Amino acid sequence: MTASHVPVPWDAAARLAARLVGTPMAVISAGEALLGTFGFPAACPVRRFGSGGPVSVGDLLTEPGFAGHPLITDLGVRSMAAVPVPAGPDRPRRTVTVLDTSARTWVDHDLAALAEVAAMLGSGDGVTDSPLAGLVGPAGDETRVAYAQRGFISALLDSLQVGVLAVGIDRRPVLFNRMLRRFCGLDETMPPMEAMTTVGARLHHLDGRPYRPEEMAVVCALDGHSVRDVEAVLRTPGAPDRYALTNAEPVYGAAGELLGAVSTVRDVTERRRREHFRDCELEMTRLLAASDGLEQAAPPLLKAIGEALDWPHVALFVVDDVADVLRSAGYWSAPGVYVDDLVPDRIPRGDAGPGLVWTTGQPLWIPDLTDPPYTATPEAHAFARAAADRGLRASLTVPVCDGDEVLGVLVALCSTTEYDEFLLTGLLDGVAGQLGQFLTRMHSRELTMQLNRARDDFLTLAGHELRTPLTSIISYTTLLTEELDDPEQQQMIGAVRRNVGHLQRIIDELIELTALESGHHRIRARPVDLTRVVEAAVGELRPPAAVRIHTALPETLVLDADKERLRQIVDQLLSNAVKYCPDGGDVRISAAEDGPDVVELAVTDRGIGIPDGDRELLFTRFHRATNARHTAIPGNGLGLPLVRGLVEAHGGTVHLDPAHHPGTRIVVRLPRHSRG
Numbered sequence: 142m143t144a145s146h147v148p149v150p151w152d153a154a155a156r157l158a159a160r161l162v163g164t165p166m167a168v169i170s171a172g173e174a175l176l177g178t179f180g181f182p183a184a185c186p187v188r189r190f191g192s193g194g195p196v197s198v199g200d201l202l203t204e205p206g207f208a209g210h211p212l213i214t215d216l217g218v219r220s221m222a223a224v225p226v227p228a229g230p231d232r233p234r235r236t237v238t239v240l241d242t243s244a245r246t247w248v249d250h251d252l253a254a255l256a257e258v259a260a261m262l263g264s265g266d267g268v269t270d271s272p273l274a275g276l277v278g279p280a281g282d283e284t285r286v287a288y289a290q291r292g293f294i295s296a297l298l299d300s301l302q303v304g305v306l307a308v309g310i311d312r313r314p315v316l317f318n319r320m321l322r323r324f325c326g327l328d329e330t331m332p333p334m335e336a337m338t339t340v341g342a343r344l345h346h347l348d349g350r351p352y353r354p355e356e357m358a359v360v361c362a363l364d365g366h367s368v369r370d371v372e373a374v375l376r377t378p379g380a381p382d383r384y385a386l387t388n389a390e391p392v393y394g395a396a397g398e399l400l401g402a403v404s405t406v407r408d409v410t411e412r413r414r415r416e417h418f419r420d421c422e423l424e425m426t427r428l429l430a431a432s433d434g435l436e437q438a439a440p441p442l443l444k445a446i447g448e449a450l451d452w453p454h455v456a457l458f459v460v461d462d463v464a465d466v467l468r469s470a471g472y473w474s475a476p477g478v479y480v481d482d483l484v485p486d487r488i489p490r491g492d493a494g495p496g497l498v499w500t501t502g503q504p505l506w507i508p509d510l511t512d513p514p515y516t517a518t519p520e521a522h523a524f525a526r527a528a529a530d531r532g533l534r535a536s537l538t539v540p541v542c543d544g545d546e547v548l549g550v551l552v553a554l555c556s557t558t559e560y561d562e563f564l565l566t567g568l569l570d571g572v573a574g575q576l577g578q579f580l581t582r583m584h585s586r587e588l589t590m591q592l593n594r595a596r597d598d599f600l601t602l603a604g605h606e607l608r609t610p611l612t613s614i615i616s617y618t619t620l621l622t623e624e625l626d627d628p629e630q631q632q633m634i635g636a637v638r639r640n641v642g643h644l645q646r647i648i649d650e651l652i653e654l655t656a657l658e659s660g661h662h663r664i665r666a667r668p669v670d671l672t673r674v675v676e677a678a679v680g681e682l683r684p685p686a687a688v689r690i691h692t693a694l695p696e697t698l699v700l701d702a703d704k705e706r707l708r709q710i711v712d713q714l715l716s717n718a719v720k721y722c723p724d725g726g727d728v729r730i731s732a733a734e735d736g737p738d739v740v741e742l743a744v745t746d747r748g749i750g751i752p753d754g755d756r757e758l759l760f761t762r763f764h765r766a767t768n769a770r771h772t773a774i775p776g777n778g779l780g781l782p783l784v785r786g787l788v789e790a791h792g793g794t795v796h797l798d799p800a801h802h803p804g805t806r807i808v809v810r811l812p813r814h815s816r817g
Contacts, residue, residue, distance in 0.1 A: 151177025152261060158237050159304060160390055161254040161405060162222070162371075166240040169226075169262070177425065181240070185211050189751060196255065197222040197247035212240065219244045224255040227263030230300045234541045235262065248408070253302055304406030305386075306337070306359050307392070310399060322407050324385070326377050345374045362389035362402035372409070381557050384413040414450075418568045424509050425572065427640070429579045435459070438579070439471030446473075448574055450565070452555045453478040454533065457541075458495055458550035459580070467499055467550060480554075483527055493520060495550045498538045504566050505538040510559045532556045537565055541573045543581045551576065554575075575616035582764045610643045647779065664700040664790045666815035671732050671740060673697075675703065678711040679730065687725025690715075694732050699741050701815035714744040714807055721805065722748035740811045747804035751797060759797055760785040 151169050156179040169177040199220050202209045210450060212218040218240045226235035237259045271334035283727030308314050310373040314333035322329050325340050344352040354360065357476035358368040375383040424445045432438035439457055447455040456472035467488040474480055490500050498505050510525040510533065528534075535555040540547045551573050616637045625631050672694045679690055709732075718728045726747040735741040760781050784807075788795045791811050798806035 151179070152179065153177040154258060155181075155237075158239055158258045160388075160403060161258070162239050162251045163388060164239040164241045164369075166216070166218070168238045168240070169235060170238065171235045176235065185215060193372060195222070195224045195252045197252065199246055200244040202244075205405060210677055215413035216240070217242045220247070222247050222251060224259045225250060226259045248462070257302065262660075269636065272554050272746075291657050304408075305403065306406065307401060307403040308337075308359050308363070309401040310363065312354075312360055312363065315401065316403075321406055324383065325375060325405065326380060340375070343375050343377055345376055345711075347372060347374060349374075358389040359402050359404035362391050363399070363403065365391050365399060367391075368404070375453070379557055381555070382410075383408060384410045414565075414568065414614070417449040417451075418571070421445050422571060422575065424586040425575050429575065432579075434583060435470055435580065440473065442576075443471060446476065446551075446553070446569075450553060450555075450568075453552050454480055454554040456484055456552045457549060457576070458552070460499065460547060461487075469497055480531060480533070481529070483524065483531075486530075494524065495538055495552055496542050498550045499547055502540050502542065502545070504540070504570065505536075506566060507536045510534055528554065534558050537569055539566065539569045539573045539582065541576045543577050548577055548580045556580040598806065611641055611648070615645070616762075664703045664706060666703055666791070668699050669702045669704045669707055671698040671700060671702075671707065671742065674707050675711055675730060675732060675742075678708060678715060682715055684719045684728070685725065687723050687727075688719050689727050690719075691727060691729045692731070693729065695734075698732050698734070699739060700811060702791055702811065702812045706790070710787050710809065711742070713784050714742075714809075717780055717807075718744050718746040718748065718805070722746050724748075734813075735810065738813050740813055742809040742811070743798075743806060744802065745801065750802070750804050756797055756799065760795070781807075 142186075148730065150654075152501050154167050155167040155177040158169075159165065159179045166180040167178070167306050168175055168181050174472055197220075198204050201210075201213055201219055201221065207213060210556050212221075218241065220241045221238060223236050226237060228234055239255065302320060304324050305318040306314060306321055307316040314337045317333040317336045319329060322331070325336070325343070327336050327339060331339070341352060341354055341357060341501060343659040344357070346352065352373065358371045361368050368387070371387045373385050373387065376381070386407045386409045387404055389402055392400045394400050404434075425442055428442050428445070443455045443457060443639060448454065453474065453475035457470045458467035459470045461468045464487070469484060469486050472480075472484050488495050488499075489494050494505070528536075532552045533556055534553065535558055537549055538552045538553075541549040541551055552571060553569065615638060616643070618634050620630055621634050622638070625634065657807050675692065675694055679692060682690065684690060715728070715730065718730075722728065729745045730743070731745075732740065732742045785795050788809055788811065792815075793809060793811035795809045798808055
């Protein structure tokens with residue numbers, strides 16, 4: 142060994158790579174040569190794959206070319222990931238490979254951890270330009286070599302994007318890496334023992350209980366067992382809670398003796414917050430679906446948001462278009478937080494706080510309310526000081542929108558300074574989006590109710606104000622017809638009577654349909670023989686000569702129904718079928734039992750049919766199919782809606798058979814027995 146070359150601890154680096162991603166095996170190789178291994182027999186070859194970049198295989202059994210490979214047949218390997226070691230032109234190509242005996246999904250932080258190991262190996266592989274070269278002395282100086290190796294490992298661990306804590310057999314920490322110090326909010330110069338003691342005092346179980354020193358994962362691993370996926374809460378005064386996911390493994394020497402334990406710590410705060418907000422959004426969906434208005438929904442909804450954020454105050458303001466101000470729609474505060482006097486009833490448009498968000502339509506993030514940039518106006522300064530005096534330090538305000546229109550703003554206040562701007566803004570934006578949809582639905586529902594009331598009022602007025610003069614017109618035209626002798630005058634008066642009669646039928650159908658839809662139409666159900674009703678309707682029908690009516694009816698078919706309304710249903714379906722067969726053809730009407738409790742009535746024709754685009758609107762008031770509107774066939778679009786109303790009043794259903802071509806087939810299903 143020369144003074145400029147330090148042997149890299151390849152086996153230790155392989156063991157570290159395996160520990161970081163939680164695999165039982167790892168290999169550092171140069172071509173077919175194995176430089177360092179962990180949990181891997183030297184006799185087994187490593188399969189090279191990929192084109193020089195990071196590669197991962199979730200299940201080798203599905204990967205072409207791996208069938209029968211010793212990795213699978215001898216070692217039971219199911220998944221692997223590999224990252225190349227950076228190398229210059231004169232260095233051999235090396236790879237860090239980790240292997241697992243279970244199929245798994247490799248995530249970004251797995252490959253990132255391996256890349257960190259590879260990067261350190263690339264910068265410290267014993268060449269003269271290595272930063273370790275200056276740490277070693279003359280050849281054979283084992284103490285300096287060991288010191289260099291330890292420095293290499295320490296530098297490697299400090300560069301990782303995951304927290305690492307290592308302890309000796311005496312439970313004293315020997316390593317507390319830089320990323321773990323940052324996660325815990327500790328000074329990088331703090332001695333490891335002091336750092337471990339400080340963190341131990343801040344560590345809590347998920348149920349709020351403080352951790353005892355012997356419960357820490359790295360200490361538990363000293364009993365010789367692995368500790369997997371332990372989640373804990375780190376509570377630091379003046380900072381938001383952080384969530385950590387910890388794994389720990391015992392560390393053994395060459396002779397199998399226990400040397401200590403090492404643990405890795407990942408910050409899963411963002412994941413936990415997203416999980417809480419998913420639960421919050423589900424709860425919001427339930428609350429909004431069960432609420433008739435914002436006044437009812439706001440209190441539990443704002444509480445759910447506050448608890449999901451773990452923030453002590455949430456308020457909602459909605460736009461009052463008439464007064465051009467934001468009005469308070471409700472707020473929630475955690476127990477012990479009193480801000481009633483800080484929540485205004487009205488907020489004008491402005492250049493600070495909710496008024497600014499209303500004006501700009503953009504979120505407003507204030508990580509520390511006491512920072513001068515956020516207290517430029519006297520109002521903002523007064524609010525910030527008052528809030529800070531009550532322990533509120535950060536705020537986030539997001540607009541509640543429908544498209545580009547701001548319907549309100551959502552305000553949340555936190556008791557600690559916060560710096561996860563993009564995460565929290567994204568989470569609260571999702572909640573605000575749900576609120577915006579709810580407010581839009583409420584507004585649409587109110588408009589619909591107003592339109593329905595206006596429609597009903599109009600129809601009531603039309604029924605009262607038009608029926609009376611129409612009755613008079615019909616009466617007088619009847620008298621005129623009897624008194625006039627001139628055939629031409631009688632023909633004109635007859636035309637008047639026909640058109641007035643048509644108008645009266647439209648008004649009658651509208652009023653009846655409105656009564657059915659509003660639930661004011663009463664069905665008087667009695668035992669009725671549907672066969673007799675259909676036969677009477679067919680017998681009185683006067684179809685054109687080219688139209689043939691066919692019936693398929695049982696001897697009797699009794700059900701509970703309103704006989705007059707049942708006849709209306711049959712008449713309307715038959716007249717429609719005949720009317721829309723302008724070129725003649727067969728019209729068929731059938732009735733039959735559909736099980737013991739249902740009667741099915743079907744009317745089929747081979748007429749002009751219903752275009753696909755009109756099928757969904759077929760039973761909508763005033764709608765006529767496009768192929769009917771452009772013909773001379775008369776109609777007002779009320780017949781089938783009236784049929785639907787009458788059928789539904791009986792507790793039945795009516796639908797268009799989509800499989801019937803050409804022509805139309807309408808199917809009515811009615812209960813045999815009255816449910817009233």
